[in-house]
Amino acid sequence: MSDLAFYCFQYALALLLAPLLPGIIARIKAKVAGRHGKPVLQLYFDIFKGLRKGEVISQVTTPVFTLGPVVGLATVLCALALLPLGGMASPLRFSGDFLLAAYLLGLGRFLTMLAALDTGSSFEGMGASREAAFSALSEPVLFLCLLTLVGVGSTLGMHDALSLSGMLGGRPAHEWLLGRAELLLVPVVFFVLLLVENSRIPVDDPTTHLELTMIHEVMILDHSGPSLSFIEYGAALKLWFFAALPAGILVPDLPLWQQSLCWLACIFAVAVLVGIVESVMAAHAEGARAAGRRGRAFGPGPDPDPGEVNHERSFPVLPLPADAQQPGPAGHGPPAHAHQSGDRAGHPAGRPAAHP
8 A cells, every 4th residue: 555545544534533532532421420421423423413404594694604614624624634644644744834734723713713703692702702812822832842843853863853744753752762851741731732722621611501611612602504513523623633643742653554553542542531531620620519518518607697698598587576586475465476477377478367
């Protein structure tokens, strides 16, 4: 098999297996939580179901709203074609292609934000603003990591040190095995970037519908049908792209088929690690909330004010009238329950009970 045919096979395999990564993450989280969870192939069903449906488009939107999902998917497809897949260098490689890959991802994000702002919704505008803030923090880190790999490639005398195929082709892994400090930290930074760029916990929760925590999901609330399928598939490809970055550093230069299998195993291992991290973060957050509830329930504190609101009962606890706090003598004065409501005393509210 020629190099071009092998790379095309690896590229088609990435397009086919990319929606499997979110399913693996969801299944790991469900197993840790003791639930059955969704099927691993759930995203495949959602994508094909969206492609068969119609699309609802608001009358206040412009063609930018429809163009956003298409451009977002196209940019991720082009950026993925610049990566070395399965140990095989990209046929589109050139010096400085890592800059093009980073800017292609930035262009897709920019069009997604424009599509969110095009709806005129302040809610989606809030999500676009948060996305811009996180991208301003993550993109410099991505360039710093790539420049670190450029320095390693220049030290090794690689002729394609300025290309992603040279940075992630397997040769830097030998230096990583020798214990170079920068290469020990770059895979960890790439993993953190994966969580940030793909809106995963603890940066964002892709399954939440709470306004205070939504970033990516809030920008696509008005999309439906094929546009939503393009966005979901593009997000899966973007997750595959960022999972391939640490895989390219950790997998050494091996015979082609062995390196390809190790590369795929490393990508799926990254997905499993994402699921474990999100499960641990969720368990830690739930434990902190439970500890806070126990502290409020049993912790020492001042005596409550009789007029404060009881949040457990959702109605104010008011003091009883002076003449109803103590029952009067027999035959004199109303009983203690005379001023209670009809639901508790058995009589209409506001009317005292009749005396025999």
